[in-house]
Amino acid sequence: MTPTYDQVAAWRPETMSSIAAAVRSLQEGIDAEAPLIGNPVLNLTTNQWKGFSRTAADGRAENESRWLKNVGAKFGDLATSLEDWPPQIRGAMDALKGLKGDAADQGYMLRTGDPGYTVDFVKANAPDGAEFDQGLADSWSSRLLEAAEYADTTVQQASTAVANVLDSISALTPESIAQNSSTIDPSKAAGDARAILSGTATGEQRARFQRATQLTPEQLAKLNRGESIDLSPEQMKYLQLATGAVDVGNGEMSGISAFDSFGSGQGEESLRAGLANGLQVISNANVHSSAGNGGFAMLPQTIKDSVSRPDLVTRTTNGVDLRGVKENSALGRLVQAGDSRYQAGGELDRSLTEVARKYSDAIAWDEQESPRATAGDSFFGSDSGLGAMPAVSAADRAGVEDILAGVGRDKVAVHEAFTGEHGQDFIHDLMTVQWKDDGAAAGAMFSPAGADATVANSADGYDTFRANLTGETMEEVAKFMASKDGYAELMDMPFQGSNGVSIGEANPELTRALAHSLSPYVQEMGGSDDPATLGFDTDGWADPGEEGPGRFEGSERVFSAIATDDEAGKTLLGRASAEVREAAAEYADDPNAGDSGSYLRRAGVLQGLIDQATDISSQEVADDAYERELRDWKMRGSAYDVGSEILKLGTNSMPGSGAVEPLTSSAAQSLKEALIGPAPTPENINPVQTDYTRLHFTIASQVDDLRSQMDDGFVSEYGGWFDDQGSLKSFDWIKSNYDVNKLDSGLEAIVRQLDTSKNSSVGDLRFAYDETRKRE
Structure with missing residues (x-):
């Protein structure tokens, strides 16, 4: 696992230079002593010692001089290594620091304690007129992660070089000395x-x-x-x-x-x-x-006493008291100071996670179920006679956030907590508590480390272990959001005296963390398998069949809850939009493939989920019909634009993408118009409808020499649609020269004729979309 920026910034490679100076001094001393080591023997005269033993002793003395000279030379090698590496390490550190500054100049601020090198867009730091761009955010995150990995590799190379010299010195050490020494005392x-x-x-x-x-x-x-x-x-x-x-x-x-x-x-x-x-x-x-x-x-x-005290939470009829928060939050801060690579399911993190679970449960009860919370007059009970009941203090809330920020980096401990007996309740509490930091610390519990969600190398034990771990963890998270009860609470949270507040409004930072963490699994939530991920099983909850198969009510709830925050919605729906276009391009690449119908169904389901999420979330957060439709339209457009950036970045941002040629510019524009429709106006606020005619054009326009693949009857009737190379002319040209009915039927006929194997149906896309959008 790559060290965080804070950990890299704390490195002091110049210390090696000061050690090198001491080693040089030691080498000089050894070099000076080497010729003298045998003198007590060699300086004896033949009158003082002679015979066979004297000859042997002289040889031994000369050998010891040579041995010490070799030791001195090895210490010289060690000094050279210690002198050579600091500039290289510092150079890698400076490169990372400079890249962080470049990102900040564009408004993308690095989470310096995040081993995944996530960036947040801060408009106040961005150039005038700049808006959040998911593609740029992913690009900065990827570049920063690569720079950190290079710095880490440089340190490891330096460590290996120094260790090799130390090993060679150890090899020269006489066995009698080696047996009586220890590297660590x-x-x-x-x-x-x-x-x-x-x-x-x-x-x-x-x-x-x-x-x-x-x-x-x-x-x-x-x-x-x-x-x-x-x-x-x-x-x-x-x-x-x-x-x-x-x-x-x-x-x-x-x-x-x-x-x-x-x-x-x-x-x-x-x-x-x-x-x-x-x-x-x-x-x-x-x-x-x-x-x-x-x-x-x-x-x-x-430490054992602090994390295991039996009175961490005390509830009374009217209130709740958290104890030991000061001590346990100090441990949380200490954990944050360490290297997250050491956080691999140790009992310290397991115990602190359980402490955080109990505290979060108590805070959730205090806010949502206690007499003070349910008094009805006011959330804080000022008019109910319960105003004197102490709420959980701001200091205690901040302390719990310190614990969450620390243990959230231990993905083994988080996995065990979420998949364990109290996992669903813990997830509920983390998502619905009124966190003072907008859910940033709690969001760390949902954020996988780096690219842990995907498998870069299936033969790599680390890749597969972490991908399974992450997939199983995020499955539990999505399962809660997909449930009827969980979704209802996320869309109607009591918050600072108000009812009806969504998760995106109450805890936007947490919602954004969820969007990033669930984005790798949009294919699965759309009913398709993604070979790049492991452990994320959607059986029984993504498409529970509550209103019939193919409706994907569970996935709709996940998408809709996340879309209540604009930035989070861009992230998750943008990834889904990229998958829609990837599926359309895959189908156009080979309509006769045995699984071609699955591409159309995937595109239909995911586009249906996007449209459902923008529609439902806009109803939740906007005040009137026009505002709702305008937000709906803008979010669809943002999702499309983010998806475009993801596709440009290819495999760096979307494992598995880039398998086919991207959409041509004309096809991409046609698809955008088909998916987001015209902007609503106060006079015309009809809900946006997906334009299947443009979707069919998008697929058809990807085929080279399309005319040669159509039957004679079609070419005879629609020959004017093709240019000299046999490809389709622009959508606008065809639309301006043919009536609407001819346009619809002609483009549908093209898609139907492309599939000569009949492995799919032109209706697969429309059917999957309509089923996903259909509600009783």
């Missing part, structure tokens, strides 16, 4: 940790602490595949003793306050990250060691 753990906490640590102590809290890239990869790793007993003991020493404290602070303060000084970010990483390591059951396996029992006592 547990006896120094407590002293190192206390010194760092007190701000008195030496450079040696800092380096030793950071070394002990790190895993190798290979170990991290295994943990993120759900596999077990082996840790040396020295490292496990060091981590236990160091974290325990922080818990005991330094006389001035101890317990959670010590963990909260650890590494909080200027330039100590890497030390704080090391503590967070160390806690993740010792609490992960997949970490094995002869000194004890990882797990909850390995955590310091104060």
